[in-house]
Amino acid sequence: MATQDLELSGYDAIEYLVGNAHQAAHYYRTALGFRLVGYAGPETGVADRASYVLEQGTIRLVLSAGLTPDHPAVRHQARHGDAIRDVAFRVPDAATAYELATSRGARGVQAPQVLEDDHGQLVVAAIATYGDTIHSLVQRDGYRGVHRPGYVPMEDDPRMAGLPPVGLTGVDHVVANVRLGELSVWSAFYERIFGLRELRHFDDGAISTEYTALRSTVLWDGRGRVKLPINEPAVGLRRSQIEEFLDANDGPGVQHLALATDDIVATVRALTARGVRFLQVPDTYYDEAFDRVGVVEESWEDLARLGVLVDRDEEGYLLQLFTQPVQDRPTVFYEIIQRQGARGFGVGNFRSLFEAIERAQSARGNL
Numbered sequence: 212m213a214t215q216d217l218e219l220s221g222y223d224a225i226e227y228l229v230g231n232a233h234q235a236a237h238y239y240r241t242a243l244g245f246r247l248v249g250y251a252g253p254e255t256g257v258a259d260r261a262s263y264v265l266e267q268g269t270i271r272l273v274l275s276a277g278l279t280p281d282h283p284a285v286r287h288q289a290r291h292g293d294a295i296r297d298v299a300f301r302v303p304d305a306a307t308a309y310e311l312a313t314s315r316g317a318r319g320v321q322a323p324q325v326l327e328d329d330h331g332q333l334v335v336a337a338i339a340t341y342g343d344t345i346h347s348l349v350q351r352d353g354y355r356g357v358h359r360p361g362y363v364p365m366e367d368d369p370r371m372a373g374l375p376p377v378g379l380t381g382v383d384h385v386v387a388n389v390r391l392g393e394l395s396v397w398s399a400f401y402e403r404i405f406g407l408r409e410l411r412h413f414d415d416g417a418i419s420t421e422y423t424a425l426r427s428t429v430l431w432d433g434r435g436r437v438k439l440p441i442n443e444p445a446v447g448l449r450r451s452q453i454e455e456f457l458d459a460n461d462g463p464g465v466q467h468l469a470l471a472t473d474d475i476v477a478t479v480r481a482l483t484a485r486g487v488r489f490l491q492v493p494d495t496y497y498d499e500a501f502d503r504v505g506v507v508e509e510s511w512e513d514l515a516r517l518g519v520l521v522d523r524d525e526e527g528y529l530l531q532l533f534t535q536p537v538q539d540r541p542t543v544f545y546e547i548i549q550r551q552g553a554r555g556f557g558v559g560n561f562r563s564l565f566e567a568i569e570r571a572q573s574a575r576g577n578l
Contacts, residue, residue: 217311217406219300221436222382223349224264224271224358225468226297228284232276235293236263238537239272240367242485243545244377247367249357253278257361260284264358264365268380270470273297273358287343292540295465297337298385299347300437308348309336317404320345330356338404341389341397341441342463375481383469383548384429384438384556388456390463394426394443401430401439408433411556414445425453429556440556442466455572459540467533469546475530476509478547479517488535491518504528508551520557527552541575 229235239245249264251257259282262275275296277284287296302308306323313319321337331354337347357364389397401407407430414426424445431438444453456466472478479489497515504523507514509530514521519532527550534545 217308217404218303219405219432219437220303221269221301222271222385223299223301223347223351224273224297225295225382225385226273226275226299226347227293228287228291228296229274229276229293230288232261232263232274235274235276236265239265239274240371241374242482242487242537243267244374244379244481244485245270245272246371247365249362250365251358251362255361255363262362264362267377268471270379270382271358290461291343291464292460292542293538294460294542295344295468297345297347298340298465299349302348302350305334305336305348305350309338312338312348312404315404317400321347326360328356328360330354330360333359335359340400341387341393342460344387344464375484377481377485378472378474378478379470379547380473381471383471383546383550384440385468386440386442386466386546388442388453388460388463388466390457391444393463394428394441397441398428398430401441405432405437407431407437407439410438410554411440413558425451435554450572452572455541455575460542465543467544467546469531469548472547472549475519475532475547475549476513476517478549479519479532482534482547483517489518490533490535492520496520522553522555522557524553524555524558526554529553529555529557531557541572 236247240247245265245267247263248266252261259279260275260277262273265272265274275284309319309323317338320339323334323336326333326335333352333354334350335347337345339345356362409428410431411429424447425442426445427440427442429438429440442453444451457463494515497511500521501511504521507521507528519530521528521530529551530549532547536542536544
C-alpha cells in the first residue's frame, strides 16, 4: 500500500470511560435520544467491566466502566472524569493501517488482533494520540454482531419511544484540546500518520474575546468523512476555556463531538424537551446575524427562540448550537450542527460563542 493510501472510511465508534456506565447509558438514552443496542459485562462473560453500546443514525457510542478498583478504566476515570478514551476509525485493512501508522512514528497500543464469533470476524488495532486518547483501527468487513465479540444485543425500553425523537444523523467532527505549543505537533502527527491535511486554520486574532484567546487547526481527509479540529490556548488576559479544560481533564483530550442533524430546529426542540441545557447568547446576536448571514430556509424567529447560531461561507451556511458540559467537570460537551452547503466551522459565531463560554466559566469561578 502506498504512503498516501492509509484510508480512513469514517468513524467506527466513540468510547467513553465513565464512573457508572449504567447511569451514563440512561442519560444518553433519555436526554440525547440514543438507542441501547448492545451490552458486555459479567452476564456475558466479561468479568471486569460493563459496557453499553448506544446508536443514533450512524453514531455509535460505547460507555464502559471498570468493575474493580484497579481496573484501567477506573484509573482513567479518576484522573479525567467521564471522558472519551477512544476515537475509533473504520479502515479497510487494520493490519496494514497499523503497520503504516507505527512505521511513521505512531506509538502502538494494541497490535492487530482478530476477534471472531458466530457473527463473523473483525480485526482491531490501536495507536496512541494526544493525552490518554487512542485511535482504534477497526476492520469490520461483514461482521454482523453487536459492536464486537463479547457483546450481546439488547432491546431498549419501549417507554423510550414515547420521548420526542431527536434526529441526530452522524459525527460531523471531533475536537481535541492540547497544551500551549502542541498544536503544530499534533497537526503534523495527523498529516504524517494518516495523510490528513489542513482544511482551516484560525489564529488567536480570529478566535478571541476581550479576555481570552485560542488557536485552532482543522485537519480532514479531503472527503469529509473525518474532520479533526485541534485547539491550543493562546495568551490572554484571563484563563481561557482551553486552559480550564486542560486543568479539569488533567491534560489533553477530546473537548467536544459535533453531531449532525438534517433539521436543527426539530432536534433542538426535542433535546430541550428532554432536559438538555445549551449555552445562551444575547438576543442582540440575531440583529447582527441576520445582517451578516441573510436569507436562510429556516425561520429566524425559531432560531432566535431556540438560541441557534448561524454562519455563512462561500459554499453555503450552517446552523449550530452547543450544550453545556454533560458531566460535573467542565470538559466534554456537544455541538449540534446542520450544514446547508457550508464546509466551515462557524467563524462568524466564535466571539459570541466564546463570550457565552466565558459567562459559564465565570459562574464556575474559573475565568
